[in-house]
Amino acid sequence: MRRKEWLLLGGLTLAYAMIALYHLGSSSAPQSYWQPASAGDGFTVEFNDTLKLERMNSYGGVGENKFRVEFSTDNTHWSNPITIDQNYVKNFTWNVTNLDVTAKFARLTTENAGLMLQEMAFYPTGSDKPVPIQSVISNKGATEGIQNPIRAFDEQDKAVYTPGFMNGTYFDEIYHARTAYEYVHGIKPYETTHPPLGKLLISVGILLFGMDPFGWRIIGTLLGIAMIPILYVFARRLFGKQEYAFAAAFLMTFDFMHFTQTRIATIDVYGVFFIILMYYFMYRYYMLNFYLVPLKQTLVPLFWSGLFFGLGAASKWIAIYGGAGLALLFFLSLFERYREYHKAAIWLKNGIPKSKHKQAVNTDAQRKIVTTFPQLSLKTIAWCTLFFVIIPVILYAASFLPALMAHGETLSFKRLIQYQTSMYDYQTQLKATHPFSSEWYQWPFITRPLWYYAGQFLPTGLTSTIVAMGNPAIWWTGIAAVITSAFLAFKRKDRGMFVVLVAFASQYLPWIFVKRLTFIYHFFAMVPFLILCLVYVIQYGIEYRKWNKQLVYAYFAVVFLLFVMFYPALSGMEVSRHYVDTCLRWFSTWLF
Template sequence: MHEIQPYEWTHPPLGKWLLTFGIRLFDMTPYGWRFMAAVCGTLMVPVFYAAARAMFRSTRYAFIAALLLVLEGFHLVHSRMANVDIFGVTFTILMYTFMYKYGEKKWESGGFGRSFGYLALSGIFFGCASAVKWNYMYGGAGLAVLLFLALYRRWRESRWEYGSAYFKKLTLTLLSCLILFVAVPAGIYAASYIPYEKATKADDGLKDLPRYQKDIYNYHKGVKEKHPYSSKWYTWPEMLRPVWYYGGKDLAKGDAQSIAAIGNPLVWWGGLAAMLLSWWLGARNRDKIVLTIAVMYLSFYVPWMVSPRSITFLYHYFPMVPLLILSIVWMLRWLEQRWYYGRTFTALVIAGAAVLFVWFYPVLTGMTISREWMNFGIRWLPSWGF
C-alpha cells in the first residue's frame, strides 16, 4: 500500500501483516500501528474465557480467569503497542484450548469423527502462532504430549468399548496429524511470506524460504550485544527485570512518565506459587487441568533454558502468564470446595489484583506522576529500572 521496502525480517511476517490492517484503516499513524494489537488484546479476553470455560466447565471460574487477565498489566501494555506478541499468545491459547477439547472428546457415538474438527483447529492456530514468532513454535512439543496422552486415554477406554477398532482409529488419527500439525502449519507459515515477497524489491519467491529461515536463525544466535533491559530465563518468574518501553520527555521538574512491561505482582508471584502447589496437589489425583497447564508451561519455558540466543527479555515469558492465571483459578476452586471461607478468599484475591492493577496503572499507560512516588511507591525492586 505504501510501497515501503520491508526491512524487518528477524521474525516470520504474520504478526506484522496483521498490524497492517490497522494501517490500512487509519494510515501510517501511531493509532494505525497499534489498532490491531488493541483489537487482538481485547479479543483475547473472551478467547481466554472460552478456554477457561472448556477446562473448568464453570461460568463462574471462567469469568474469574477472564477478569484476572483484564487486571494483568503485561496483557494491557502489549495490547496498547505495535507488538506482535499479543497475536502469538492469543493463538497459543486457542491451539491449546482445542487440543484440550480434543482430549475430552470420547470416540463413541460419532465422537471420533467430530474430534477431528478440534485437531484441525488446533493445527491451524499452531501454524498461525509459529508464523508470528519462532518461540511460539515451542508449544508444538506440548501439543504432541497432550495428543499422546489423549490417545492413551482412548486406548484405556477401548479395552472395554472398542476392541481392535482402536488401532484403526489410531492409525487414521496419526496420519491425519501429519497433515494437520505438519503440512497445514507449514502451509500457513509459507503463506505468511507472500505479502513480504510482494512488497520487497528483490526478486524473491517461495524458493527463498529456506534462506529466510537460515537468516533468522543466524541473527538470533548471533545477538550478543548487551541490552540494559535484557533478562535471563531464570529471572522471569520473579519478574526481576521488566522491559522499559517509554520514558517521558520535557517533563516538569520532579515529574516522571514511563511505560514498562510489568505484570500484576499478585498474578505473577501468586500465580507461580499457585501453579507449583497445584502441581503437587493435582499429581496425586492425576488432574487433567493441572497436567495440561504443566505441559503447556514447560513446553514454552524449558526451550529457553537451552536456546542459543543469549539476549532475552521478560516478554518472552508472556505465553506463560495465562497459565499462571489458570493455576490461580484452579487453586481457588480447590479451596472453595474444601474451606468454608473459600469464596471469601477468592473475593480477596480478586480485590487484591484490582488494587495492584490500579496501583501500577501509571507505569502501564504512561501517566505523569511524581518522581518521588515512582521511586518509592512503584519501583518495588532495585532492578525495576523505570
C-alpha cells in the same frame, strides 16, 4: 452460558476495552513525504519574518540519512550548522533539536538519497506553534512528486511540539511498525528476525486507520481485548462454573503484562493470542474419546488447534515451542485409547476379571473398541498430518509472500529458505547486551522489569513512563500456584489441568536453553496458563479446603488495586516523579 453470564463477561470485556483503547495513540500523523533523488539534494525555507528560533522538530519515515541544516538572515551568509542523523531509531517519531538562532531562512542538505522526511517544523522562542512558511525552494529546482520539498511542510497542522509515545514509535515499534508500513507499500521489509504474520496484522490496522500510532497499535490491542472472553471460555470448560471462569478473565484483565504488551505494536500479542487458542482446542480434543463420539466430532477441535498453531508459528517462533506440547497431548490421547483397546482385547480373549464382575461391563462395547481402534487411530493420525503439518507449513510459507513479492526481492523457494536461515542465525548467534535484559528464572519474580518508554520535555517534577512487568499479586502467587497445580493434578488425575501444565511447560522450559539476550516480556506466553493454575488452586481451596471466600475476594481486590496503583507506569500517563519513585519502585532493580 446464561444471559446473566453473557452480561457479566460483556461488562468486564467492555470495561477493559475502554481502558485499553484510552490514550492508545494519536490518529493523526504526517502521511506525505519529501525524498531526495540524490546526495546533495536539499531546499531552502523562507519564514514570514526574521525570528528567534528555539526548536526544530522533524518526523522521519522509512530510510536512513544524515542531513545538515544551516540558518541565515539574508539567504547569503549561512551559519549555525546542525547535522541530524536520521537513522532507523527515528523512524515514524518526532525528533527534537533545540536551537538558539535568529533566522529568516533555513537550508537543508542531504548526504544521500535514503531519507524520507515526512514533516518538519520550526518553532519561535516562547511558542508551541510552528513558524509560518513563506516559501520552500528546491536547490535543484525539483517541483514534481516526492522530490518537491513543499511536501516536507504540507501538514504543519499535524506537527507536534512536545512529542511522546502518543504520536510516535517507541521501543521495538521502530522495527515492527516500520516493517508493517513497508508491507503495505511493497517495500523490502527492514525487520526479518521473526516470521511476517504479526507485522502483516499490524499492517491491517495501518490500512484501516492510517500510518499513525493508533493505526499500528489497534489490531494488537483488539486481540488483547479478545483474550479476556477466550480465557473465560477456556476456564468455563475447565472448571465448570462461571465464578471460576470470571476469576480467570478478571486476573487476565488486570495483569500488567497483558495490558502493556497488547498496547504496543510488537508481535508478541499475536503469538500469544494464537497459543491460547491452539491449546484451548487441543484441550477440547483431549477431553473427547473417539470410541464414545463420532470421529468427525473429534477432528473439529484438532483442525482448529492445528490452524491456530500454524498462525502462531507464522507470527513468532514461540508457538513452535508450544507445538511440542500439542504433539505430547495428541499422542498421549492416542496412547490412552490404545490402553483401552489393549484392555478390551485381553478381556475378550481371557474373559472379564472376577474383580470386574460386579461392574456393568458391556461386551459389545469392548468388541467395538477392539475392532475400531486401528482404523480410528490411523485416520486420526492421517488427518493430523494435514492439520498440524501441511496446513501450518502452507500458512507459514504464505505469510512470506508479501516479503518475497516486494520491490527488489525474488519470489523463489531458495529465497524463502534464506529467510529461515537468517532468522535462525539471528536467534542463535545474537551477541548483545542490554541493561534491562533478564534470565528465564528471573521473569516470574519480576526481578528486572523492562523500561519501554521514558517521556521527555515534560514540566519539572512530572514523568511519563511505560514499563513491562507482571502484576506482583498474580505473578508471585502464580509461581506457587503452578507448583501446587502440578501436585494436585497428578494426585487427582486431572486431565484438564494436565493440558494447562503442558502448555505452561512447553512455553517456558525451552527458554532454559536459549543463550541469546532475553527479556521479561518473553514470559507473556506463560501468563494465561499461570492464571488458570491460580484459579485451579482457588477452586480447590474453596471446594475442598473450605477457604473463606472473603479472603479470595480480598485477593482479587489487591490485584485490582495494584493495577490502579501502577496504571500510570503502564500507560504513559503523566504523573508526579515523586509518586513513581516512592510508591512504585519497590526494589532497586525496578527502574522506570
